[in-house]
Amino acid sequence: MDAKAFAFILVLLFVGAFGGIIYETTAIDEINRELQTTNLSLSNLENHIKGQTEYLELRKEAFALTSALEIIRKEADALHGEVEELRQRKTRTEKSLLETVLKTREDSAGLQLGDITLANGTILKNSRVNKVDGTITSILHSEGIVKLEPSLLPKELKDRFRFEISDESSQLPVSKKPEVEVPSNGAISPKQARLNSAKLGLEKLQMELSHLERDRAQAQTDSSSTSPTRRYYAKKREDAYNQQANSLRRRIDEATLEVRKAEQALGSR
């Protein structure tokens, strides 16, 4: 009887222990699963932060570059203004020089020159300036009157009358579009320059739009990602691209209109 009771208790104990072991093992499995999930989340989070940190570095550099660009462009604008002002000042000063020279030519009628030797070796005795008409200088001398081209005049008179300065030479070209290179021979008319500039602007905008479309396609690909965080940011990026693309399209329409106007203006010349 005693042995039977012990055996019964022993069996009960083993059954209890077996149940306990199963319970413990199940609990450990659950914790293991939780640990795996936690590890996965941790790894995802670390990767995400790494990506975000890289993106932050990119943005910081882009921010620094855009700030620098803004400053440089402001400086360029200010300098462009100063250069334009200087060009106008140069035009005014050249006009002033022309007026001074014209006044000198006008006032030289009757100027006593005495004996002068022309560039071809002719000597004019007891000469004086009769008048200066355009580039022709009339000189009265002991043997009559002579009309001289600038090339024949003595050095002193050449320097006095400055025939190399004329109304045409005082008209300086004023650059209005620094982006468009105008050849020094002046082959491009202002209307052609305007058309070129408008076309250049349109091309730039179209190129910008194509880049944007490519970026947007990338964002669309990212938005189908399995990671909800990545999907969220991709969606945000896509929205921003859409806004920028709409704005660009409006600008392209305006630029196209500008090109058409410039073409019409050139055609009606």
Added chain:
Amino acid sequence: MDSDLNHRIFRMGLITIAALSLTQCNKREQLKQEVALKQAQIEELKLQQKQVQTAIENTGNLGRYNTTQPKHLEDLKGEVASATAEVQNYKRQKEELTKEVDAIRTDIEQHRVKYR
């Protein structure tokens, strides 16, 4: 004799169960601690993520470069180089024009002094 054997078997059984329970419980605790540690790390990283996100937002709107890509930096560097060259060009033009204007003014003065 039988009773002694039964006691021995009973004691061995108890010792085995106690040993198994102890090791399993210890393992479970270890795992729980590990999970708690990882979750604490996750919380810390979430905080770090928020800080990075705030730093990203603080860089403001970069216009057409708002969704910054590595190639944007190349574009920007190109634009900076181009704008710098433009500034240098304007500086050179300014210097040349200033000299020209000064030369013309000197010329006017000399002409006036000499011939009028």
